[in-house]
Amino acid sequence: MRRNHLLSPPPEPACEVLLYPFLNRVGKIRHVAAKLLERTSPRDAAQYQNRVSEALAVQAERAGISPTEVDEHLQLFWSAVQRETGRLIEAQHSEGESA
Helix, strand or coil, rough: HHHHHCCCCCCCCCCCCCCCCCCCHHHHHHHHHHHHHHHHCCHHHHEEEEHHHHHHHHHHCCCCHHHHHHHHHHHHHHHHHHHHHHHHHHHHHHHHCCC
């Protein structure tokens, strides 16, 4: 029996999937912030926000990330989008004053 044990392959090491933080997806944050500013109504903006959240959540959950961790990443992502939206609005006001 020992001989068979020596011939069997070693057990596979456990792997851990790491999620690239949504907070670091700067291009996505800028894109979403700009799209939100283009929305014509609060309802339209909320629907867009729900679609983006759902797409990010599905992508992360398919990779094996827990729903709790996904929620944490989404909160940070939307905080970054809010900051970027404020920055874009401020930039628009600065451009308007310069013209």
